[in-house]
Amino acid sequence: RKEVEQDPGPFNVPEGATVAFNCTYSNSASQSFFWYRQDCRKEPKLLMSVYSSGNEDGRFTAQLNRASQYISLLIRDSKLSDSATYLCVVNFRLNAGNNRKLIWGLGTSLAVNP
């Protein structure tokens, strides 16, 4: 099983739709989680950090389910400008020390159509 898994998509949705992506992780010691957005041929940009039970920022809601080891990203009222690849990132502690590792998912591609 991969350490971080995402459905690559693509998800094709009409403007105004609600769309959700999931990201599963294998390491139960994972401590923090992030969603990044990456536009074609550009660098990843932080979309949201996900702590404890999740958080919301405008049209975007991120949820964490530790029991089932997944995080989700919900986008409401999709805009054309939301078209991008969404990367799931998991940070977990490697051992009893301070060594941590950031694992990146391959991303989920979203295309919002007019």
Added chain:
Amino acid sequence: DGGITQSPKYLFRKEGQNVTLSCEQNLNHDAMYWYRQDPGQGLRLIYYSQIVNDFQKGDIAEGYSVSREKKESFPLTVTSAQKNPTAFYLCASSRRLTDTSETQYFGPGTRLLVL
């Protein structure tokens, strides 16, 4: 404006040549990172640095070298030993390495192509 800059945007390498990618940040971040991104693959960590004059190998360090002589600069050299260097190279920084809540911020990237 604070941020991370990378240069050049595109870089062409000839066989057997070493090339150096520049990364500079003015965010006063302690930690800096180099990643490589290939089509269909996630970001893979090449090297990272927690503090000046210290750096550690990531998952795919072979064929690469780095230095961290100044807090704001973390150049990456792609040596001739790297047999498949064509990729999108991303530099990132974060305030600290040891805090799990720290997010990473990326530069615009350098596309390296082999002639």
